[in-house]
Amino acid sequence: MAKQISRQICKTLFSFFLFVILLSDTALSVGKSINLKKPCKHFLFHLHNVAYDSDNTANATSATVINPLGLGNFDFGKFIIFDNPVTLDENYLSKPVARAQGFFFYNKKTTYNAWMAFTLVFNSTQHKGTMTIMDANPTMEPTRDLAIVGGTGDFLMTRGIVTFTTDLVQGNKYFRVKMDIKLYECY
Ligand SMILES: *[C@@H]1O[C@H](CO)[C@@H](O)[C@H](O)[C@H]1NC(C)=O
Ligand SMILES: *[C@@H]1O[C@H](CO)[C@@H](O)[C@H](O)[C@H]1NC(C)=O
Secondary structure, eight states: OHHHHHHHHHHHHHHHHHHHHHHHHHHHHHHHSOOTTSOSEEEEEEEEEEBOOSSOTTTOOEEEEEOOOSSTTTTTTOEEEEEEEEESSSOTTSOOSEEEEEEEEEOOSSSOOEEEEEEEEEESSSOEEEEEEEEEEOTTSSOEEEEEEEEEETTTTOEEEEEEEEEEEETTTEEEEEEEEEEEEOO
8 A cells, every 4th residue: 555655656756857847848948939029139330331442542441352344234243342330320430339341242143232241340348249240132122131140259159130221322432331230149
């Protein structure tokens, strides 16, 4: 009789622990899911690109390094390297909060498509670290989402989305892009 009771207790305990394990596993997977409406960090920045045009050496922040001619009307093959200032407001002369360092190239013959890979480098009292962005940027679309694929320092191992909106284009000399940054993984 006593043996039977202790066996029953064992069984109950076992199923209780199984239940706890299952429950904690569910809790963990719920914790890992990402709420796209609630980024863990959110920033609004403006990126300024001053193209080098042979008479603005002092102010240029980007340079075309390859420019094959004759491949259609959308700059196919053009390759640009940049070290652009990133500011909190739209003013090009405002104190930069970060630099955007990287490159893009045009890789579509039917429309403008700038494929980009660059790093936002932060080195201020507010933020130290990097966020790396890599994606297609179909520049004629009103807004474009690009993937934030990682980071270091204050943005260690981050992931997220940056939404680009072109603010202003002045011929081939200057453009300004609004960057709406939403991070979904913060550590
Ligand atoms: C650089 O930019 C400043 C401010 O826009 C302007 O006053 C200056 O003439 C520019 N210098 C060159 C070399 O383009
Ligand atoms: C960051 O800023 C500090 C202080 O101005 C400077 O000493 C350091 O070289 C900078 N680091 C980078 C990577 O630019």
